[in-house]
Amino acid sequence: MSIQPEQEDVESYLRFPNIPIKQDPKIYWRQEDKYPKLKKIAQKYLSYPMSSVASERLFSTAGLIQNDLRNRLSADNLNKLCFLNKNLQKVNFNY
Incomplete structure (x- = not known):
């Protein structure tokens, strides 16, 4: 082989x-x-992003996910939900 x-x-x-x-x-x-x-x-x-737009968008999404009704959401679960929010659309998954 x-x-x-x-x-x-x-x-x-x-x-x-x-x-x-x-x-x-x-x-x-x-x-x-x-x-x-x-x-x-x-x-x-290893390249740097050209702007902070992507990180600002991520913080905005995290703010929408973790609100007053979801204030006990763990950091790990919040991270996973943000990941899914941004990546499921790339594989044409509709929710």
């Missing part, structure tokens, strides 16, 4: 020494061409 190139990249990367804790990981990935597929993933997930 052969190992896929992507899996080899991940395994090789995991064996690579860690960067210093205070170093910005984006700097590492800007110059790291050894793992081009992993570099694309890192650039996607």
Whole structure:
């Protein structure tokens, strides 16, 4: 059974020494061409949002979910409800 190139990249990367804790990981990935597929993933997930609109929208949704009638809702359940509220529409789930 052969190992896929992507899996080899991940395994090789995991064996690579860690960067210093205070170093910005984006700097590492800007110059790291050894793992081009992993570099694309890192650039996607290490990027900063261009504005605070998404977080403001999330706080607004949380405020609508946790109201006076739901004041005992746990943080974990509130988090799950916010996640479902924003992601169910992406899979065309109607509620």
